[in-house]
Amino acid sequence: RKEVEQDPGPFNVPEGATVAFNCTYSNSASQSFFWYRQDCRKEPKLLMSVYSSGNEDGRFTAQLNRASQYISLLIRDSKLSDSATYLCAYTGGFKTIFGAGTRLFVKA
């Protein structure tokens, strides 16, 4: 079993839609959790950290469920510019472990 599992998608949604991604992780000792965004042929960039209490940044909401070992990302009012691959990640020890990513296409 992979350490981090994500639905690869692609998710094809119209502008203005709400879309949600889930990610499961296997290491219960994981310390911190993140969502990174990666545009085509670009490097990953931090989108947001994920906290147990849930956190929101504009149209983006992230949630962590330690008991079920999953994290989620909700994107409201999708924009064309949201089209990208979304990588979930967690840190354990010195490493940050990434999922394979979920591809999102937002269409006009």
Place this chain on the structure above:
Amino acid sequence: GAGVSQSPRYKVAKRGQDVALRCDPISGHVSLFWYQQALGQGPEFLTYFQNEAQLDKSGLPSDRFFAERPEGSVSTLKIQRTQQEDSAVYLCASSLMIGAGANVLTFGAGSRLTVL
């Protein structure tokens, strides 16, 4: 510098050649990581440096892979006797903090290696 700088951006090597990939992290960043990203996959951890000390090299796929950061700043990832399966984007990331914790990584643009 303002960001993490990697060179070369693109490298084509013949099978069996040695390659060296350079990473110049953000000034003052203690932690430096190397990742390998194959097409359609997420970044896979290769190795971690805290200043000049290589504290974790568990992700290096074989003894053909070697990384160093002799002065705690610039790092070089060397791949000896390249094979076709080494073709990937090699990403370097740095972080101000030590260890994982709330480690937020800043990535360079990557070095895309193609082995023919």
